[in-house]
Amino acid sequence: MDEIDLQILRELSKDARTPFSKIAKKIGVANQTVINRYNEMKKQGTIQFCSITINLEKIGYQGSVHLLINSSSEHNLSKTMDHLKKTENILIATKTIGDFEGYAALAFENVKEIYDTVLQLKSLQEVGHVELSFALPGIKNFPRNRHLIQ
Amino acid sequence: MKEAGVITGSVIRLNMKKFKKNYVVVIDVDVEQKEVDHIIDCLTNLPCLVSCYKLLGKHDVHASLLTESLEEIDQIRDMIKVQKGVKKVWISNSLDVVGCFPENLVIKPTENRTNG
Numbered sequence: 127m128d129e130i131d132l133q134i135l136r137e138l139s140k141d142a143r144t145p146f147s148k149i150a151k152k153i154g155v156a157n158q159t160v161i162n163r164y165n166e167m168k169k170q171g172t173i174q175f176c177s178i179t180i181n182l183e184k185i186g187y188q189g190s191v192h193l194l195i196n197s198s199s200e201h202n203l204s205k206t207m208d209h210l211k212k213t214e215n216i217l218i219a220t221k222t223i224g225d226f227e228g229y230a231a232l233a234f235e236n237v238k239e240i241y242d243t244v245l246q247l248k249s250l251q252e253v254g255h256v257e258l259s260f261a262l263p264g265i266k267n268f269p270r271n272r273h274l275i276q
Numbered sequence: 277m278k279e280a281g282v283i284t285g286s287v288i289r290l291n292m293k294k295f296k297k298n299y300v301v302v303i304d305v306d307v308e309q310k311e312v313d314h315i316i317d318c319l320t321n322l323p324c325l326v327s328c329y330k331l332l333g334k335h336d337v338h339a340s341l342l343t344e345s346l347e348e349i350d351q352i353r354d355m356i357k358v359q360k361g362v363k364k365v366w367i368s369n370s371l372d373v374v375g376c377f378p379e380n381l382v383i384k385p386t387e388n389r390t391n392g
Contacts, residue, residue: 127294135290142286174289177378184282185383192331192338194304194368216380222302224368229302233381259304259333 127172130155134163135173142176187233190217190261191240193247195228198254203228206250213243226257297324297342300370301349303356304335311361312336318359322352335366 133153137144146160153160167173182190197203203221210219210230218231234240240258247253277283307315312330319328319339328339343349349367356365 138288142288171291172294174291176288178286179284181281181284211377214380214382216377218376220370222368222370225366226368257334259331259335262330262332
C-alpha cells in the first residue's frame, strides 16, 4: 500500500460515494489508476464494503440499547452469539474478553421490544447476566480509519 | 431520503488489521453526571476513537476504539481513570472482527413517508 492508495482511502473515508473521476482529479492521477487501485484493495480485503448510514429515528426507532453480557458458570457465549446474529434489530454482536464476555447493540421501537429480546436472551442456558444501557441522542461516530485521514 | 435526513451519509468499511489496528475495544465509564461531557471531550481527542456517546443505565459513557496494542489500551484506561469524577472504567476487547448485522434491521413504512 503506497501513498496513492492512502489518498484514495482518505477521499472515500470522507464520502464513500465520491466518484472515482473526482478522486483522480484531486490526487492527480488517471481515472483508471483509481479504479485499478480500488479493485485491488477490494480484492486484497483492505476494503470490505461501502454502505449508507441511516438515522434510526427517521424510520421509526426510538434509539438503541447496549447489552453487556456475561455467561453463567461453565458456559461460554458461542450459542448466544449465534442467536443474537439472527435476532431482529440486533445490529452489532461480538464476543469479548475483559469485564464482559459479550456485547450487542439493539435498535428498538418500544420498551416491549427490549423486554422481549432481553427475556429471550436470558432464557438461554449459557447466559448468566445481562446489563442494559440506553444510548442517548448525540452519538459521535468517527471513521474507523480516522488515523489515516488526519 | 437524504434531504429528509433518513440517509445521513455513506461509509467505507476497511479491514483495520491491514493498518495494524488489531484490537477493538469497548469502554464503558461510570462517572459523576457533571463530568460526563468532560469525559466525552477527552475520548474525542483520541485518534483511535470510533464512536462515543452518553448512556442512560448502568454506565454513563460508552466508547469504541481501535488500537494497535494492549499497551495502548492500558494507557487509554489510565488516562480515563485519572479524570475528575470517574468512578470506574469497564473494558472489554472484541475477540474477532465485530459482527455487524444491518440485515437484522426491520424497516417498516412510517407515517411520514411521502410518495416515491
